[in-house]
Amino acid sequence: MKLAHLRKVWRYTGLYGPARTYCKIAGRTRKLPVPIIGRHDPRDIALIGCGQFGVSTIGYFLTRKYGRRIKLVHDVDEFAAQSALRMLGAREAVSSPARILEDQDIRYVYIASNHASHTDYAVAALEAGKTVYVEKPVAVTRRQLARLLAAERKRPGRLFAGYNRPHSAAVRKLRELSGDNLQGALSLNCFVSGHVIGPDHWYRDPQEGTRICGNAGHWIDLFVHVLSWRGIPDNFRIQLLQGDPREPDDNFALSIATDRGDIFTLMLTARSEPFEGINETINFQQDDVICKIDDFRRMAVWKGASLFRKRFWPKDPGHRAAVFQPFRKNDERDWKEVAVSTVLMLRIVDMVRGLEPLAELDLSLELKELAGAM
Numbered sequence: 236m237k238l239a240h241l242r243k244v245w246r247y248t249g250l251y252g253p254a255r256t257y258c259k260i261a262g263r264t265r266k267l268p269v270p271i272i273g274r275h276d277p278r279d280i281a282l283i284g285c286g287q288f289g290v291s292t293i294g295y296f297l298t299r300k301y302g303r304r305i306k307l308v309h310d311v312d313e314f315a316a317q318s319a320l321r322m323l324g325a326r327e328a329v330s331s332p333a334r335i336l337e338d339q340d341i342r343y344v345y346i347a348s349n350h351a352s353h354t355d356y357a358v359a360a361l362e363a364g365k366t367v368y369v370e371k372p373v374a375v376t377r378r379q380l381a382r383l384l385a386a387e388r389k390r391p392g393r394l395f396a397g398y399n400r401p402h403s404a405a406v407r408k409l410r411e412l413s414g415d416n417l418q419g420a421l422s423l424n425c426f427v428s429g430h431v432i433g434p435d436h437w438y439r440d441p442q443e444g445t446r447i448c449g450n451a452g453h454w455i456d457l458f459v460h461v462l463s464w465r466g467i468p469d470n471f472r473i474q475l476l477q478g479d480p481r482e483p484d485d486n487f488a489l490s491i492a493t494d495r496g497d498i499f500t501l502m503l504t505a506r507s508e509p510f511e512g513i514n515e516t517i518n519f520q521q522d523d524v525i526c527k528i529d530d531f532r533r534m535a536v537w538k539g540a541s542l543f544r545k546r547f548w549p550k551d552p553g554h555r556a557a558v559f560q561p562f563r564k565n566d567e568r569d570w571k572e573v574a575v576s577t578v579l580m581l582r583i584v585d586m587v588r589g590l591e592p593l594a595e596l597d598l599s600l601e602l603k604e605l606a607g608a609m
């Protein structure tokens with residue numbers, strides 16, 4: 236093993252602990268044994284999309300808590316499916332997702348496949364009566380979003396999204412310390428050093444909705460989440476500036492202002508690969524509350540004269556709580572937030588594609604059109 240690899244393992248262990256680091260390595264190599272303790276009867280979970288996130292995050296948290304509870308796995312790549320079958324202690328790798336929908340034991344379907352496939356799988360699973368956890372983005376086109384919202388309306392409370400930042404310990408703590416009386420306009424700023432995504436990566440396929448769907452959606456969703464504490468505004472003015480217009484969804488600054496005076500900025504930069512993975516700094520202010528979150532490893536909150544500081548180990552960007560949403564009432568989010576953040580995200584996808592620097596979004600109108608589209 237090269238020195239750089241050893242260093243990475245060391246640093247990841249410091250961030251995430253030994254068990255998660257081991258599972259991340261096992262997910263990449265697909266060669267190491269992963270011990271699973273405990274069994275669950277009946278086995279009632281299925282996983283669609285057995286790549287790195289499906290195995291090393293969703294699979295890791297589910298098997299750590301529930302042991303052998305995953306019954307079926309599916310992936311278009313046979314090797315990914317077979318290795319996940321072994322690593323997650325599942326019963327069968329099925330070649331057709333229809334087998335998952337027909338299986339009466341399966342109550343929960345986790346979806347972590349490519350972005351363009353999320354909606355179809357989620358709608359089919361909802362229609363089959365399953366509870367669905369779908370990774371971000373939940374849709375890559377307005378048509379997909381309209382279908383998903385229609386399916387969710389028929390089965391409320393059964394659909395959960397993989398947007399994890401709102402479930403992080405830091406964002407929850409901020410919510411708790413802010414109390415229920417935030418009334419004023421808010422400011423949110425996110426600086427993100429993201430992964431370098433090469434030209435051949437599947438995220439770059441035009442069908443997959445650009446890096447706005449692949450990555451930026453996380454912080455757009457976080458913005459909508461913090462807005463929801465006070466009330467989501469109706470009008471959004473959006474500005475997008477790229478460092479180099481030839482890379483329209485890399486190295487950009489996105490600003491959004493609302494008709495209630497809120498302002499959001501996101502700088503997504505990927506000029507070199509961050510050694511410890513994605514790294515983010517979040518700053519927030521509303522009324523007398525000021526908050527700094529440093530990479531979900533530490534936070535500070537000032538509320539008037541009081542100061543609260545906390546460190547998080549392991550680093551907690553909210554994946555664990557997000558994965559358990561289908562099982563825990565307290566971890567549920569109002570689906571309307573995800574609908575709004577997806578509407579906003581898709582408008583920004585249009586801006587990237589059309590190299591449009593400015594846009595405006597009337598939320599009520601957009602949601603009405605989506606509801607009328609089905």
Ligand SMILES: NC(=O)c1ccc[n+]([C@@H]2O[C@H](COP(=O)([O-])OP(=O)(O)OC[C@H]3O[C@@H](n4cnc5c(N)ncnc54)[C@H](O)[C@@H]3O)[C@@H](O)[C@H]2O)c1
Pocket residue numbers: 283284285286287288289309310311312315347348349350352370371372397398399449
């Ligand atoms: N919430 C987060 O922080 C976070 C982080 C990373 C990835 N993700 C999400 O997880 C999902 C998977 O990403 P990843 O990093 O594991 O990518 P990956 O490339 O490692 O895995 C994707 C897997 O999906 C499979 N796949 C592709 N098309 C499929 C289809 N139509 N049906 C079934 N399987 C299919 C691929 O063969 C591959 O095994 C994506 O939606 C991604 O955005 C979320």
